[in-house]
Amino acid sequence: MLANKYDVIVIGGGLAGLRAAIEAQAKGASVLIVSKLHPLRSHSGAAQGGVNAPLANNPEAKDDTPEKHAYDTVKGSDFLADQDAVQLMTATAPEIIYELEHWGCPFSRTDDGRIAQRPFGGAGYPRTCYGADKTGLYMLHTLYEQVIKRNITIISDFFVTALIVEGDTCYGVAGIDMVKGRIETIVGHSVIVATGGAGRVYGKSSNALTSTGLGMALAYWVGAPLKDMEFIQFHPTGIIYKHILMTEGCRGEGGYLVNSKNERFMQKYAPSKMELAQRDIVSRSIATEIEQGRGFTARDGSGYVHLDMRHLGAEKIMERLPGVRDICLEFLGLDIVKEPAPIQPVQHYTMGGIDTDVNGATSVRGLYAAGECACVSVHGANRLGGNSLLETLVFGKLSGLAAARYIADVKQKSYIPQNLIANISRFYESNFKRITNSKGEEKHRVLKNELNETMDKLVGIFRTAQDLQAALAKVKTLKERFNHLGPPQDGLKFNYDILTHLELEANIDVAEAVIVGALKREESRGSHSRKDFPARNDKDFLKHTLVYYRAKGEVDVQYRPVAMTKYQPEERKY
Numbered sequence: 001m002l003a004n005k006y007d008v009i010v011i012g013g014g015l016a017g018l019r020a021a022i023e024a025q026a027k028g029a030s031v032l033i034v035s036k037l038h039p040l041r042s043h044s045g046a047a048q049g050g051v052n053a054p055l056a057n058n059p060e061a062k063d064d065t066p067e068k069h070a071y072d073t074v075k076g077s078d079f080l081a082d083q084d085a086v087q088l089m090t091a092t093a094p095e096i097i098y099e100l101e102h103w104g105c106p107f108s109r110t111d112d113g114r115i116a117q118r119p120f121g122g123a124g125y126p127r128t129c130y131g132a133d134k135t136g137l138y139m140l141h142t143l144y145e146q147v148i149k150r151n152i153t154i155i156s157d158f159f160v161t162a163l164i165v166e167g168d169t170c171y172g173v174a175g176i177d178m179v180k181g182r183i184e185t186i187v188g189h190s191v192i193v194a195t196g197g198a199g200r201v202y203g204k205s206s207n208a209l210t211s212t213g214l215g216m217a218l219a220y221w222v223g224a225p226l227k228d229m230e231f232i233q234f235h236p237t238g239i240i241y242k243h244i245l246m247t248e249g250c251r252g253e254g255g256y257l258v259n260s261k262n263e264r265f266m267q268k269y270a271p272s273k274m275e276l277a278q279r280d281i282v283s284r285s286i287a288t289e290i291e292q293g294r295g296f297t298a299r300d301g302s303g304y305v306h307l308d309m310r311h312l313g314a315e316k317i318m319e320r321l322p323g324v325r326d327i328c329l330e331f332l333g334l335d336i337v338k339e340p341a342p343i344q345p346v347q348h349y350t351m352g353g354i355d356t357d358v359n360g361a362t363s364v365r366g367l368y369a370a371g372e373c374a375c376v377s378v379h380g381a382n383r384l385g386g387n388s389l390l391e392t393l394v395f396g397k398l399s400g401l402a403a404a405r406y407i408a409d410v411k412q413k414s415y416i417p418q419n420l421i422a423n424i425s426r427f428y429e430s431n432f433k434r435i436t437n438s439k440g441e442e443k444h445r446v447l448k449n450e451l452n453e454t455m456d457k458l459v460g461i462f463r464t465a466q467d468l469q470a471a472l473a474k475v476k477t478l479k480e481r482f483n484h485l486g487p488p489q490d491g492l493k494f495n496y497d498i499l500t501h502l503e504l505e506a507n508i509d510v511a512e513a514v515i516v517g518a519l520k521r522e523e524s525r526g527s528h529s530r531k532d533f534p535a536r537n538d539k540d541f542l543k544h545t546l547v548y549y550r551a552k553g554e555v556d557v558q559y560r561p562v563a564m565t566k567y568q569p570e571e572r573k574y
Helices: 015-026 066-076 083-102 135-149 214-221 279-291 314-320 322-331 387-413 418-436 444-458 465-482 496-520
Strands: 002-011 031-035 153-156 158-166 169-177 182-193 232-239 256-258 303-308 341-350 353-355 367-369 543-548 556-561
Touching: 002 015, 002 169, 002 387, 015 031, 015 135, 015 182, 015 387, 031 158, 031 182, 066 083, 083 135, 083 387, 135 387, 158 182, 158 214, 158 418, 158 496, 169 418, 182 214, 182 387, 182 418, 214 353, 214 367, 214 496, 232 279, 232 322, 256 279, 279 303, 279 341, 314 322, 367 387, 418 496, 444 465, 444 496, 465 496, 496 543, 496 556
Parallel strands: 002 031, 002 182, 031 153, 182 367
Antiparallel strands: 158 169, 169 182, 232 341, 256 303, 303 341, 543 556
């Protein structure tokens, strides 16, 4: 046990976690980052297209402002985003991007040396800063270098399985040190969860296999509600079979979407924006073309359309989209310079997450959250491309600042519940013994596959009450079968069998929150499209969904009004 050693414990080494750690340490806190991966392997590194900021560097964006960025974001969210949080994010965007630039992030440049910006879907101006199509990777390396420079302690290959909570206050984490092969308890005065999204609740997802939603479940299990979980973003352009993303930058640079009749079908759905309409609109348009027989059929039976970039030319593709060309060469054996890419919508982002305020604070004292696992909320019912990386920087920083300020008070009390820590340690040791001594015959991989298939089939782009009720019934069955899992392989050193076993419980509970929220929201808004309720219903559903975990019985669903400051809801047209 590493008792009373750190002021702030950050769970997760992606962009939000690293930025939070830097800020907390800058304010004088002792900081520990624990991560189940080395930080440079975090899913943040998969972000391709860019990060939004109204810098007005593009000749077509000379009059861009934070206020216009805020309006685009609120409109994109289908008016479900909290407008105070959105305005804070867009107002902070320029300074936080220039900070990253001064730390050495290698953004692509204009001819006169400024940060280059490209168009992205749903944006009124070209305001997405980028580094070729490897922006997330460049940002991740930049922040990691700053963490190393500041001598912030990192423990990689540490798998957090629980938060230590007494009453309404969090005191640290418990988990498995995979290198040492033993259960550890780490005490801290505050904890920041920055573990990324829950994409792997679905089967067809662009997310890394590590994006399981466990971080959300850790907070959910100790009393922090999950907010707006029904809003799952499906990215329009994942490559068939592998579901790896073709960045929105492909369309931002001028790529076309074409059906089997060689038609640029977005003319029918968003004539003013075409391929640069928002992701929910483009995804539904592709799904409609496929459903109505104007797509192609892959060898696995799924439908797809083409993303055609041949007209951009080899030089532009090699300069601005080298990563997606490599992906297509490596995984499909085709060259986008010469052939169109076969694509279909795939699960991509979790708009909902742990309920927080603008400082990352949850309803549990001392517990904060930032990044995709959190819901501030700035994305509402649909996220603009380029706003997720911005969110990690802005609200990662603010959560680190808030956690550092919080400890100034609790350190004076010097209260560390040693009895609680000892009890937690004993509980988890006995829990692991129960798992390893199980006599059940169910296999976690079977349950996980059934969960993925259920979410893909019944909780996808288009939803109905009938499908959602069937999905909920299936999840309840899986919860029961989880209690009859067979024993995992012995030992704790890099035992991914036992880790998958532990993550599955989180997968099932997070999926239940998604389905329950979707079933009760009887309207269509943003990424949540109900065929049986096709219209947006502001009268009854202009509000956030809050799902509370109950160890026994049904989850508890409550609602909260959306924070409205300046923009009144309007019909979303493009």
